[in-house]
Amino acid sequence: MSPLSSYRRLIALAGPAYVAVAFLGRLPLAMSQLGTLLLVSDATGRYTAGGLAAGALAVANAIGAPVAGAIADRFGQRPVVLAQSLAAGVGLTVLVAAVDAGLATPLLVAAAAAAGLAMPQVGPLARTRWRPITHRTGAHQRRLVDAAFSYEGAADEASFVLGPALVGVGAVALSPSGALLAAAALLIVFGSWFALHPTARLAHTLRPDTTSGSRRFVTSAFLALALAQLLIGVIFGATQTGTTALATAEGRPGLAGLVHALLGVGSVLAGLATAALPERFGYQRRILVFAGALLVLSAPLLLVGSLAALVPAVLVLGLAIAPYMISVFAAAEQLVPPSRVGAALTVLAGATGIGYAVGSGVAGRLADLGGHRPAFAVTVTAAAVALLAAAVRARATGGPGRRLRPSEPDQPAATTPGAMAAASQD
Structure with missing residues (x-):
C-alpha cells in the first residue's frame, strides 16, 4: 500500500x-x-x-x-x-x-x-x-x-x-x-x-478490555521516549532563540518568525514522506537513525553568519525533526497499555513544551553573552544527547532492530457487536 x-x-x-x-x-x-x-x-x-x-x-x-x-x-x-x-x-x-x-x-x-x-x-x-x-x-x-x-x-x-x-x-x-x-x-x-x-x-x-493487565506505563522505556521529546523541545526553543538573535543582530528582527517557520516546512514534508518507510524499519531503529540525522543536520547552524545562510540550514534541519517525533509517538503508542495511550501521548506532548521552555531559556542567556552561535550550540548539544540516549537505549534492549513490545500483535482491537452499535449510533 x-x-x-x-x-x-x-x-x-x-x-x-x-x-x-x-x-x-x-x-x-x-x-x-x-x-x-x-x-x-x-x-x-x-x-x-x-x-x-x-x-x-x-x-x-x-x-x-x-x-x-x-x-x-x-x-x-x-x-x-x-x-x-x-x-x-x-x-x-x-x-x-x-x-x-x-x-x-x-x-x-x-x-x-x-x-x-x-x-x-x-x-x-x-x-x-x-x-x-x-x-x-x-x-x-x-x-x-x-x-x-x-x-x-x-x-x-x-x-x-x-x-x-x-x-x-x-x-x-x-x-x-x-x-x-x-x-x-x-x-x-x-x-x-x-x-x-x-x-x-x-x-x-x-x-481492548481495560480491566485486565497492567495499567502502568511509566517504565524506563517510556521515560526514554519522554526524554527524546524533551530534547526535541530544547531544539525548537534554542533554534528559535538563535534565529531571533541573528535576525536582531542584522537589524531585521521581524524576519525571525518567518525564518524559523521554515523548520516546520521541512518537517511537514518529511513527516508526510515517513509513511513510505518499510515496516521492517522499526520504530526503535528509526529513532536512532533520525537522532543521528538531527545531529548531522544541526551542525551547520554553528557555521552560519547571516540570515541568508540560515535559511537553507533551518529548512534542511526540519527534514529530520518530524520523522524523529513520529517515531517516538508511534513507539509510545505500541509500548504502553491500550488503556493508557491518551495519558502517555499527552505526557510526551508536555515534555516537548517543557523542553521548549528549557531550550529557549538556556539559549537566551547564552545569546545575551555571545550572540546566535552559543544559542545554536544548545541545538546541536540537544541533538547529540538525543543520539547518545537512542544509542544507549538500543544497546540496553539488544539492538535497534528489536521491537519495543514483541508480544503485541499488529492486529485490530477486540470489538463486540454492542460496542460497534454504540459507536455507530453516536
Whole structure:
C-alpha cells in the first residue's frame, strides 16, 4: 500500500470532516503562546511580562495535559475535551478582559496559566483514535496506523507554522486582543466539534478490555521516549532563540518568525514522506537513525553568519525533526497499555513544551553573552544527547532492530457487536 493510497484510505475511514476538524482544533494551542506574548507585552510595554505570561501558559498546559489525558483514558475523550475546549476558550477571553482592565502582571500571569491548564492537546488525542478507526482493516492496519502517525506529525508541524502566522496577521489586521479572541473562538467551535465527533466514542468503546493487565506505563522505556521529546523541545526553543538573535543582530528582527517557520516546512514534508518507510524499519531503529540525522543536520547552524545562510540550514534541519517525533509517538503508542495511550501521548506532548521552555531559556542567556552561535550550540548539544540516549537505549534492549513490545500483535482491537452499535449510533 503506497503512502498516497494509505492517506486516501484513512480519509475514507474517518471522513474528510474529521481530518479538517482535528487539524483546526489544534491551531488554538499553537496560537495561544505567541498571542499571549504579544498581548501582554503590548499592554504592559514589557517583554518580560509577556514572556512570563506566555511561559506560564505553556508550563501549565504541559502539567495539565497528561492529567486530562489520563481522565480521558478512564472516562472517554468526549466529556473531557468538550469541557477543556469550553473552559480554555473562556480562559483566553478572560485573559483578554484582564489585560483590557489593566490588571497587575501577577494576575495576568495567573490568568494565562489558567487558560493553559485547561487547553486540550488535540494532536496527541487525535493519534489515539486512529487504531480504533482502522480496527476493521485487518492486515493493513499497521500500515495505516503508521501513515496516520506520519500525518499527525506533519499536521502538528503545520499547525505550529500556521498558528503563529495567523496570530501575526490577526495582530496586524485587528489587534493582539483580536488575535487571541480568534484563537478562543476556534477552540470553542472546533475543539468542541472534535470532542463530539463520533470517533471520540469509537476510541473509548473499541479498545481492548481495560480491566485486565497492567495499567502502568511509566517504565524506563517510556521515560526514554519522554526524554527524546524533551530534547526535541530544547531544539525548537534554542533554534528559535538563535534565529531571533541573528535576525536582531542584522537589524531585521521581524524576519525571525518567518525564518524559523521554515523548520516546520521541512518537517511537514518529511513527516508526510515517513509513511513510505518499510515496516521492517522499526520504530526503535528509526529513532536512532533520525537522532543521528538531527545531529548531522544541526551542525551547520554553528557555521552560519547571516540570515541568508540560515535559511537553507533551518529548512534542511526540519527534514529530520518530524520523522524523529513520529517515531517516538508511534513507539509510545505500541509500548504502553491500550488503556493508557491518551495519558502517555499527552505526557510526551508536555515534555516537548517543557523542553521548549528549557531550550529557549538556556539559549537566551547564552545569546545575551555571545550572540546566535552559543544559542545554536544548545541545538546541536540537544541533538547529540538525543543520539547518545537512542544509542544507549538500543544497546540496553539488544539492538535497534528489536521491537519495543514483541508480544503485541499488529492486529485490530477486540470489538463486540454492542460496542460497534454504540459507536455507530453516536
